[in-house]
Amino acid sequence: MDGLRSILLNHKKRIIFLCILAVITAVTVVLQAYFLSAAVDHIFVQGQTFSEISWMLAGLAIILLLRTTFTYTGRRTGIAMAADVKAVYRKSLLDKFAGESVLQAGQGQSGGKISILLDAVDEMDSYFSEYIPQLIQASIIPVVILTIAFTQHIHTGLIMIITAPFIPLFMIIIGMQTKNKSEEQQEKLTAFSGQFLDALQGLTTLKLYRRSRAQEKAMETSSLSFRDATMEILKIAFTSSFMLELISMLSIGIVALELAIQMIIYEQVSFFTAFFLLMLAPEYYATLKELGSTFHSGQSSKGAAAKVINELAEETDPLHWGNVELSAGAVPPSIQLQQAGYHYEEGLFSLKNINATFPPRGNIAIVGRSGSGKSTLLHLIAGLLPLREGNIMVNDHSLAAYSKNSWFSQLNYISQHPYLFSGTIAENIAIGSSQDHTRGEIERAAEQAGIAGVINQLEQGYDTPVGEAGRGLSGGEMQRLALARAFLKKPSIILFDEPTTGLDLYTERILYASIRQLAQQATVITVAHRLYTIKDADTILFLEHGRLLAAGTHSELLRDVPEYREMVFVHDGGKNHE
Numbered sequence: 001m002d003g004l005r006s007i008l009l010n011h012k013k014r015i016i017f018l019c020i021l022a023v024i025t026a027v028t029v030v031l032q033a034y035f036l037s038a039a040v041d042h043i044f045v046q047g048q049t050f051s052e053i054s055w056m057l058a059g060l061a062i063i064l065l066l067r068t069t070f071t072y073t074g075r076r077t078g079i080a081m082a083a084d085v086k087a088v089y090r091k092s093l094l095d096k097f098a099g100e101s102v103l104q105a106g107q108g109q110s111g112g113k114i115s116i117l118l119d120a121v122d123e124m125d126s127y128f129s130e131y132i133p134q135l136i137q138a139s140i141i142p143v144v145i146l147t148i149a150f151t152q153h154i155h156t157g158l159i160m161i162i163t164a165p166f167i168p169l170f171m172i173i174i175g176m177q178t179k180n181k182s183e184e185q186q187e188k189l190t191a192f193s194g195q196f197l198d199a200l201q202g203l204t205t206l207k208l209y210r211r212s213r214a215q216e217k218a219m220e221t222s223s224l225s226f227r228d229a230t231m232e233i234l235k236i237a238f239t240s241s242f243m244l245e246l247i248s249m250l251s252i253g254i255v256a257l258e259l260a261i262q263m264i265i266y267e268q269v270s271f272f273t274a275f276f277l278l279m280l281a282p283e284y285y286a287t288l289k290e291l292g293s294t295f296h297s298g299q300s301s302k303g304a305a306a307k308v309i310n311e312l313a314e315e316t317d318p319l320h321w322g323n324v325e326l327s328a329g330a331v332p333p334s335i336q337l338q339q340a341g342y343h344y345e346e347g348l349f350s351l352k353n354i355n356a357t358f359p360p361r362g363n364i365a366i367v368g369r370s371g372s373g374k375s376t377l378l379h380l381i382a383g384l385l386p387l388r389e390g391n392i393m394v395n396d397h398s399l400a401a402y403s404k405n406s407w408f409s410q411l412n413y414i415s416q417h418p419y420l421f422s423g424t425i426a427e428n429i430a431i432g433s434s435q436d437h438t439r440g441e442i443e444r445a446a447e448q449a450g451i452a453g454v455i456n457q458l459e460q461g462y463d464t465p466v467g468e469a470g471r472g473l474s475g476g477e478m479q480r481l482a483l484a485r486a487f488l489k490k491p492s493i494i495l496f497d498e499p500t501t502g503l504d505l506y507t508e509r510i511l512y513a514s515i516r517q518l519a520q521q522a523t524v525i526t527v528a529h530r531l532y533t534i535k536d537a538d539t540i541l542f543l544e545h546g547r548l549l550a551a552g553t554h555s556e557l558l559r560d561v562p563e564y565r566e567m568v569f570v571h572d573g574g575k576n577h578e
């Protein structure tokens with residue numbers, strides 16, 4: 001069973017409702033044709049006056065009203081079904097993207113993911129809002145009309161039954177082609193979106209490396225290829241509607257010709273019957289023809305649905321969480337790494353056998369050469385990467401036993417490049433905390449993080465739009481803004497990836513002082529690059545090629561570990577620190 005059909009099973013009630021509506025609509029179609037042909041027959045053939053047939057006209061008006069209402073209700077039901085399906089799939093995709101580890105989140109093109117989340121899910125709409133309601137109508141209305149036609153005049157019934165299969169047959173041939181083409185078009189749109197977003201994000205780099213022309217060319221090729229795929233689909237769409245129109249017009253013509261011959265030459269059919277059947281014939285073909293058109297968009301939807309379902313089915317390495325609540329006590333939790341290990345790809349870099357204890361309110365520095373695994377270890381402690389070996393104990397439970405929300409509500413992770421969300425500075429500071437905060441509290445946090453002075457100089461102060469909505473901030477300012485988030489949130493664990501890039505002495509001092517202040521209430525684990533931070537730590541974990549080479553205070557490591565001595569020596573331009 002394909003993905004879309006299995007989704008339909010979750011909407012059984014709506015499907016049954018659509019079936020009932022189709023039966024009622026079929027009855028209104030027949031009654032409408034009956035009242036109209038009876039009225040024409042009574043006026044023009046039997047010579048009655050309008051007042052004599054007023055009941056027929058009233059009946060016709062009521063039927064028309066009912067038919068419109070049922071058609072509208074059917075459409076609404078289809079649209080509601082499509083909206084529900086889209087909401088479910090958007091949520092599943094968002095949950096999948098949100099549940100991914102930092103490793104998976106960084107894989108694949110962001111633009112491609114956005115395109116699946118927005119465009120492909122939207123494209124699924126027409127299958128539920130148009131195709132399915134029309135398929136139900138086309139399975140019921142033509143059968144009712146055909147039955148009436150057979151009871152009235154057997155030849156008309158036969159013509160209808162013989163000509164009808166041409167429409168679905170043609171529809172299936174075209175539909176097959178559309179599905180493949182539509183999948184191709186979706187692929188191209190995803191590729192194009194991805195390339196576009198990559199180019200936007202890396203515009204400065206592209207310019208610096210004089211790659212903008214080459215990138216422009218690649219985007220042009222990608223966009224043209226998407227255009228060609230779209231044109232192919234349109235070509236099929238136009239040809240198919242032309243052919244469907246032609247088949248139904250020819251079929252109605254044959255019905256009309258046969259009725260005219262029977263009525264005028266053989267005088268076997270009354271005017272009323274001929275007119276009644278002639279009213280029903282276009283309804284019969286129109287329902288099938290409509291199905292043909294919606295079949296086309298239904299197939300496009302299938303192409304998009306395949307993309308969404310494939311994305312959801314893609315193997316992930318999820319982060320596991322449990323139900324234990326980590327309560328925000330007065331004392332931060334103690335953290336223990338027990339033989340912790342991780343590898344990105346089999347056979348390449350691995351972090352192995354890391355044993356360490358981080359006591360509450362401890363100030364821990366992780367140091368090591370570039371590529372030794374410092375950030376990887378920080379991501380593991382943060383719960384952003386799944387542990388492959390060993391355990392991370394937080395108080396009495398393993399990290400994976402805690403609920404995701406309670407863990408992250410206690411944690412603040414200040415990365416090297418904190419992200420500025422589109423919004424005001426005040427909103428960006430408050431984003432880390434789940435509670436509502438007054439402007440006073442936000443300003444106090446900004447002061448503690450040493451960024452209040454910068455904000456107060458801005459024309460709009462705390463209401464200055466930043467991120468995609470406005471101006472940017474320097475690296476040091478962003479770090480201080482991230483610290484303000486921490487001061488406001490008051491977490492019990494702070495993970496800090498110290499900037500490797502040179503900060504001015506003033507900013508460096510502020511960062512240092514802020515972290516010390518935060519450390520009075522929280523356990524602070526810092527990936528340290530500065531001697532200042534390293535010397536100040538209670539414990540230093542010294543990593544080398546993914547192994548914990550040594551742990552201790554600065555003076556202990558200087559005394560006992562030659563590799564550490566060498567690193568500090570190189571770091572500080574050859575000065576002696578003993």
Ligand SMILES: Nc1ncnc2c1ncn2[C@@H]1O[C@H](COP(=O)(O)OP(=O)(O)OP(=O)(O)O)[C@@H](O)[C@H]1O
Pocket residue numbers: 103106344345349368369370371372373374375376377
């Ligand atoms: N997403 C990834 N996929 C595969 N390998 C990765 C990935 N991220 C990091 N690595 C590899 O893992 C190793 C450790 O990387 P990590 O970022 O933890 O080092 P680090 O000590 O923090 O380095 P730096 O000080 O330069 O930031 C490196 O060899 C790196 O190439």
